Structure formats: C-alpha cells, structure tokens
Amino acid sequence: MPEKVTIATVAAHAQVSRQTVSNVLNSPHLVREETRVRVQEAIATLGYRINQAARQMRTGRSRLLAVRIEPTRDGINGSVLDRFLHGLTFAAAAAGYRVMLYTADDDGDEIKTFEDLLASHELDGFVLTGTDHGDVRTFWLAERGVQFVTFGRPWDEPERHSWVDVDNADGTAQATRRLIETGHRRIGFIGWPAGSGVGDDRRDGWQRTMKAYDLDPAGLDRGAPDGIAQGAECARDLLTTPEPPTAFVCASDSLALGALQAAGGRSAVIGFDDTPVAEAIGLTSVSQPLPDAAARCIDLLIDHLDGNPVGTSQVLLKPSLVVRTTA
C-alpha cells in the first residue's frame, strides 16, 4: 500500500502551501507560471488524485448526475435507453462528471428518491426521460431550484425548462417523403391514439408531408396502443378499405412489425426508433441521434451547474432514416 498522497504531500514536495496547490487545480490564473509548472510536476511525480469526498464536503458539489433506469418497456427503453445511457456517461466523463442510476416505480416514488439523493448531498443534477404532459417531477425540481434537463420536451409550455428532443415530425416526414419518392401515393399512418405529445407529433409529420405533395391523408390514419398485434390489426383494417394504402409509416417498430406481418410483404413499411428488432429483420426505420442527444443533455446540464443559472435552453435534433429492405 503506497503512502496516502494528499494536497499537503504535493505542497511539501513542490515547496508551496496547500492553498497554492488548490489554486493550481481550481484557479490556475492566480498562480505564477513557474510555480504552476512545479506543482504540476509534483502532482505527476506523486500520482496525486483529488479526494472527491473532501472536495464535495467543502463545496457541496458531488460532480454526480443521476438518471432513472426504468423497469418497464414503454417510452424510451430497451436498447434506446441503453445507448442513451452510454452517451450520457461518455459525455459526462469528458466534463469531469459521473452518472449515477436510480430506480422508481412511479413519479411519486421518484420524487421521494429526489429528496433522498438531494438531502444527503449525493448529487448535483438530474437528466429526466419520458416526460409527460404537466410532469409533476419537473415542477417539484424547479420549485426547489434543482438543476435538471429532460430528454423529451414539455408539450404544454416549451420554455419552462431546458430540454433536448428529437424532431419526431421530421422523422415521419422523412419516412413519408421516402415512400413518395419511391412511387407510393396512398400511404397509411399507424400510430398511437391521439393525446400523447410524441405520438401526435409523429402523426403530424406524415400528415403535413402528404398535404405538401397534394396527397389526401383522409381515412389513411389509424391509432392503437403500442404492440405488434395492434399494428397488424390497424394494417389489416386499412388494407380492406376501398382504396387501400400501398405503404405504411408507423409510430414505432412494434407497430411496423405488425403491419409487415399483416401486409405479407406486399406493402412498404417504415418504423420508428431503429431498435435491434428493426436491424434484425431489415425494417427501414427512423433513427434517433442518441449519442448526440445525450451529449447535448450533459452540455446543457453542466452549463446550468457551472455557469449562468438564468434562462433555459432548448435543443431539437433531426432524426435520420435508416433505409433497409422494407421501404
């Protein structure tokens, strides 16, 4: 076991005071170049690492960010959450922060966890995913002056807090354009029942694009809860109309998979989220730029923590269409 190396050890080795070493680390501009170099050398020689606990106790900041990891499979999930988490961890590390996980059964439970984590001074900020209309969590945090960023915008009032989101409408617009460009004229949309911000946005993108190309979207639109069976049913329903669609834009890969089964390979289908399922079966799908989104979340959050706490920022990212064999 090597000797414990503290800031005092470094100070003695470099023949300066503790505070000067601290300044080299935190406010280098206060230290003369020559001294700074000498201290840096001592740090390197001794292999000194700052003791986060001690720093945290003094400054009250832990350089730890928290993200909820969900047990369920709705909203952002599976490999989507997986890739998002990796992006967060990577971006946070680059800025000297760490990412911590927590679980919660529901929003109320999550607020209890907020209290726990904050009161024991364990962390500095939150990244929230899967925000709903009038999300209680965001109000709770804002009220207490806790810094946070959401992945997913607050649909009621866009500038209430900082967020990063993917332009869902643009995703389905790209999908619809692709189908139109490959010759389709009657393009159906299979999405979720009206009312969810994300779902409505995805429907909008399809609808607006149809109209932009002078195609009538009337009657080509079905809504059902997420699921393969539901997607299949919607597709069958649309295919038995007098003028059936020749292609489908779907609000999720699950719905798309159902549509694909129902159509038996005779319709073009595009899904949403680019899940492993899509990759596995060659489903063309709209892909969210998750690493980028994660990095922007961290940027925003750290901006709030380090810098100007006034005002909020919003970032809207464009998804991209991953063309495979189904469209």
Next chain:
Amino acid sequence: MPEKVTIATVAAHAQVSRQTVSNVLNSPHLVREETRVRVQEAIATLGYRINQAARQMRTGRSRLLAVRIEPTRDGINGSVLDRFLHGLTFAAAAAGYRVMLYTADDDGDEIKTFEDLLASHELDGFVLTGTDHGDVRTFWLAERGVQFVTFGRPWDEPERHSWVDVDNADGTAQATRRLIETGHRRIGFIGWPAGSGVGDDRRDGWQRTMKAYDLDPAGLDRGAPDGIAQGAECARDLLTTPEPPTAFVCASDSLALGALQAAGGRSAVIGFDDTPVAEAIGLTSVSQPLPDAAARCIDLLIDHLDGNPVGTSQVLLKPSLVVRTTA
C-alpha cells in the same frame, strides 16, 4: 431554503450528544432503547439525512458501486444489459448503495478508469460483465485488494474470485428437451466457433441432452460468428445434408432468426437470451434470470465489502425456456 440539518442539530433537539446520534445510526446496540427512540423521532421531525460526503471522508467508503456500460453490441448488451442494470440499481438501493456508470473502449482503458475512480476514493467495488479467458481486469483488481464480482464465470479457474452466472448448458438442455418432447429426433445446433466459454457451454448442453436420449449429435453442429446472415447460412448448410434436422437450437436470438428465415417456417427454432427481437417475432428462447442475477451480484459484493473478506463465492442460476410460436 430550510435550515441545514446536521448531526449536531439532531443532537441538540434530542438533548443528547453528537456521538449518541451517530451511534443510533451506526451501532444502535450501544444506545438505550429510550434514547434511541427519542433520537429517531428527532431525525424524523427535522428531516435529517446523513451527509454522505462527510461520512465518506471519515470512513473512506462511498457506498457507490460501478458498472461499465458498453458502447458495442456484443456479449451482454442491449436490453439484456438494460435489465441487468435495473436489477443492480434496485438491489443496491435496498442495501444502501448506489450504482455508478463508466465507459471504456477496451480492457486497458478500463484499468485506467479503475485507477482514476479508486484513487479519488469515489467507489467501493465493481461489477464486471463479459469476462474473457484470463481476464486482465480481474487480476489487476485482485492484486490491489479491490472488491469485485463478475457476471459470468472465469472459465480457467472457477474459484479465483466471486461470480454469478447463468447455467448456459442447462438452457440449451432445456431447449433440446423441449424439441425432443415435441417429437423431433434430428435436432441441429447453431452456435459460435469453439473457444468462447459461453458458446462451448451452450453447445455442451445440446450435445449432452442428445446423447442422454440416445440421439446422435454427430454432423448436426455448425459454428459461425454471431449474426443473422451467419445463422441462415449454417441452417441452409445443415438442411442440405442427407439427413437434415427438423429443428434447431441456437446460441443466440440472432442466429435463431437467421435459421428461421432459412428454414422458411418448416423447422422448429429456439434462440437464446429472450431479447425483444424474440418477443417481437414470437421466437421461443432461453431467458436468463437477470433481476435475480443482478441481486445476487450485489449480495456477494456487499458481503465482501461489509463482512468477511476471506474466500470467494459462486452462484450458478438456472435459465428458463420461454415457449412461443417457433417451437
């Protein structure tokens, strides 16, 4: 902003000393029942939460565990890692620990991260996933006396450290038995090339079960890197033999998916890992008990941290077969 509540505030409120409050929290047996209750009430009234940073500075323990989150898609990944992480976080929280994430490009990079995290006294232990033959990381950690548990056993020397693993051979054995019981006699195995511990174990389960039922496994076995195309190719190869198999046991859902496509619905197929892909397309698959495995990892790790540091423990869990439509 409410007043800051420290152990001193609680002590004053309950008319005892700081040390007594500390004892109530850490060594309740030293405190008289009556006093203990009074202190607990003061804690509840004031909403006191222990300051983790201060505790950590004194005790040198952070109550933080770390897990690597991988960018790539091999080994344990996607929704598998997702579910495992949730299990870890949940189990850790129950024991008063938190889970932190870190990234690394390769094993060497990971060891550099170990150094960083440990030197700054940021965490107490590691959960490693995806261990290889003669994993350098485990040697490095063991050498330094750092506590860790792996999910996946060290194939060279089982008792070198503590681990939790799923009985892969039992999984393919269950799959093979299921196929035999539903009337199949010629059952092929599509796995990875020999040499990986997990892959060889999965092949073993199939082979042993075949022999146990007096069925000859000779010539029914193919190996290829993981992937849908590879699975399809192996299946086609097996189907063109003089006595082709009527069913396939596969080492992964990806390989199974390929086999399914190649067989065109005329063969029974069973995959491994019960990924969302399997659920989506109705693929029968072997499911790993991830929440349970995660909980056992945490149990073992915390045992090592809190209690007896002597000896290692091993836990082998049985997977279960999720029967869907393909077998």
Next chain:
DNA sequence: CCCTGCAACTTGAACGATCCAATAATGCAC
C-alpha cells in the same frame, strides 16, 4: 516618505461526519 494597489502566496478555520479516550451513570456485592 507614506500610502495605496496589486500580484503571489500563506495561514487558520470550516465543512459534517466518525473515531478515540475519558468521564458519568448505573448496578451489584461486600
């Protein structure tokens, strides 16, 4: 010549918990 201002650095105290050693309270036998 004194005072002010500045840069570069030093010193003592504080953050909030736990550990340690010493003290006070209690019970019991003689």
Next chain:
DNA sequence: GTGCATTATTGGATCGTTCAAGTTGCAGGG
C-alpha cells in the same frame, strides 16, 4: 457506604479540501 465492573454518554481530534483573511514584496502616485 464504599469499591469495582459495566454501560452510556461526552468532548476533542481528525479526514482532505476550499474559503476568507492575512502577509509579503514591489511599483507607482501624491
């Protein structure tokens, strides 16, 4: 009532860092 062991409680020191205030040396203005 005294002595002694047992248990419960106390005050002080401590972990490693940063904050606030202070010291030193030197240049320039009045």
